[in-house]
Amino acid sequence: MKIGIPRAFLYYKYHVLWETFFDELGIEYVVSPKTNKDIIKRGEMHAMDESCLSSKIFTGHVDYLIDKCDYIFIPRVASLGAHKDIVCSKFQAIYDVINNIYREKNLKILYYSIDILNKDTELKAFLKMGKFLGKKKVQVLKAYYIAKQAEKTAKMIEINNQNNLLKNDKLKILIVSHPYNIYDEYVGKPITDTLKELGSEPILACVVDEKKAREKAKKISPTLPWTFNKELVGAISLYFEKVDGIILASSFPCGPDSLVNEMIIRNIKGKPIINLVLDGQEGTAGLETRLESFVDILNLQKEGGIHE
Template sequence: MTTRVGIPRALAYYSFYPQWRTYLEELGMEVVLSPPTTKEILDQGIRDTVTDACIPIKVFHGHVAALIGQVDYILIPRLVSIDGDATLCPKFLGLSDMVKTSVTDIPPLLTPRLDIRDGRFAPFKAWLQVAKILGASRRKAVLAYRRAIQVGQYYEALLASRMLPGEAIASIDKWWASLGKGWLGLSEDRSSVASAQSSTEILEDSGKQIRLAVVGYPYMIYDEYVNCGLLANLKRLGASILTPDMVPIKSRKAQAQKQPKYLFWYYSNQVMRATYYFFQEKMIDGLIHVTAFGCGPDAMVSKLLELDCRKQGRLPYLSLCLDEHTGVAGVMTRLEAFIDMLVRRKGDSL
C-alpha cells in the first residue's frame, strides 16, 4: 500500500506546498492535504494550543488534527532560515515540538531541519533524511529534489505573474497532469510564465481604480477563513490588489538596501521589501497590513509600515489585526470606510 503523507494547509503551506508535494510524490508517496480552514478546524486548534498562541498557530494545530487517521506521516519541516539573512519566527522553529506535545494520537512527524546557513547542500541533506525514513533510494531522492526545486521556482514565477496561491496551485495541478512531457514540458511552461510576467507588468491603469497593496504573512492574507474573505471582498469593492508574493524575489531583494536594519524574521523582511517596491514604483493608493493579534514580529513591522507610509506623502494605511473573535461585519465596516476614503482622496487628485 502507498505511504500517505499529510501536509497541513497552513503557515508555510502557502509558500512551499508545490515544492513539498512534488518531492514526496516523486518519491512515490501519496500526499494528503488537509481541507481549507473551517470553524471546526479553528476550534480544534484553539482546544489544542495555549491561549496566547497567535491565530495562525492555532489554525495550524487544527489542520494537523484534521489529518489524524488519514495519513501515515505528517510533514512539518523545521524552517530555520530560507535566505541566510534572517530566521523564521521562533514559533516556526518549535512548531513540530509544539504539535507533538499538544496534539494527541498524531502519526510520526517528518521534520527536516531547513537552514541554508548550514551550507548550500544542507536542505538537500535534510530532505535526504526524509527519503530514508520513507524507504526511498538516494537516486530517487536526488531526482525528486531537483524536480521539487524546479516546481518551486515555477510556483514563484506564477505568483509573481500576479496569481494568488490557489490559482497558481490549480495551474500547477494542470501542469502535473501533463507531466508525461517531462523536462521539455517544464521548460516550455516556464517560458510561458515569463511572458505572463512581462504582460502583467504593463497592465493598464485606468487611473480610477483603487490600487491597494495587502501585505502581511502569506498565511494571514491567503487564508480566507482567517481573514474573513479579505481579498475577495476588496475586489468586490472595486479595488485591484497586490500582495508581497507578486513582487519577484529578485526585486524584493533589491529593496533590502532601503532597510535601515534587516529584521530578524524572514517573512517580516519580505513584507517590508515588497512594500518598498510598491512605493518605488508608485503602484498603490493605499496599504493594508494584515496582522495577527499577539504577533511579536508584527509589533515592529506594523509600526515601521505606518511610519514609512507617512514618509510617502501620508499614504493611507490600515492595520487589520485578526484573531479568532474577528467577525466579517467588523472587517467589512473597516474596509468599506477605508475604500470610501481612498475614493474621495483619489477623486480630489484626478
C-alpha cells in the same frame, strides 16, 4: 505510507515544492481542507492560549489530519538566509509544540529541518527526508530538482498574473500579510473578497521576487532579522508607486508583525496605511466597515478630493 499535509503556515509558501517532491517519489499524501469553523475550534481547543491565531489554525489542521494519514508533515525552519537572518521562532518550535500537544497519541511526524546559519541547507534537508522515506539518493535528488523547477515556474506565473492586475484601472490596494494569513479561507479571504466587492484590486505583497524584496528591505531597515517580514517590507518598496493604499494584516498576537508594522507606519510615508489585526472571531461586519471606509478615502484621494 500516506502523509498528511496541514493546509496552514508554510504550506502556502512551499506547497508546489512539497507536492511535486512527493509526487515525483510516488508518495501518497492528503492535504487538510480549507480552514473552516471546525478547524478553528480544534485549534483553539488544543493550542496554547497565548499562541498566535496562525499557529492555532495550524494546530487545528494537524488535529483534523490525525487518523487520516500515517505521518503528519511538519517542517522545521530556523534560518533561511545568511547575514543573521532568522524566521519567527514558531517555525522552529512547531514540530516540538505539536509533538508535545499530542504526546499521548504518539503522533508520527515527517519532518525536514533547515537552519542555514548552521549549514543545514534545504537540499540536505530533502535528502535526509528522502532517505527516511526509503528512497535512493539519486531518486531524491531528481525529485528535489524537479520540484524546485516547478516551484520557480509557479512563482513566475503568480508574479506575472499579479503584474497584469496592476495594469487595470481599478483602485489598487497592497495587502502586506504572510501567505498563511492572506490565502487562508477564514482569515485572509474575507479581506480580499471584500476589497473586490468594493471594486478595488487587492495586490499581495507576498507575491514578489523574494530575493529582490529582501535586498530592498535592507534599505528600509538594515537590522530587520526575520526573513519573511523582510520579504513583505521589500515588497512595499517594489510595489509602492503602483498602488493607492496599503493594508497591513496580521494575526493576533504576532510579535514580529507588531514590531515590523510599527516600523512600516513610521518609515513609509506618502500612501494611506491601515493596520488590521485578525483574531479569527466570527463575523466580518467590523472588518467590512473598516475596509469600506478605507476604500472611500482612497477613492476620494484618487479623485483629488483629499490632499496630503
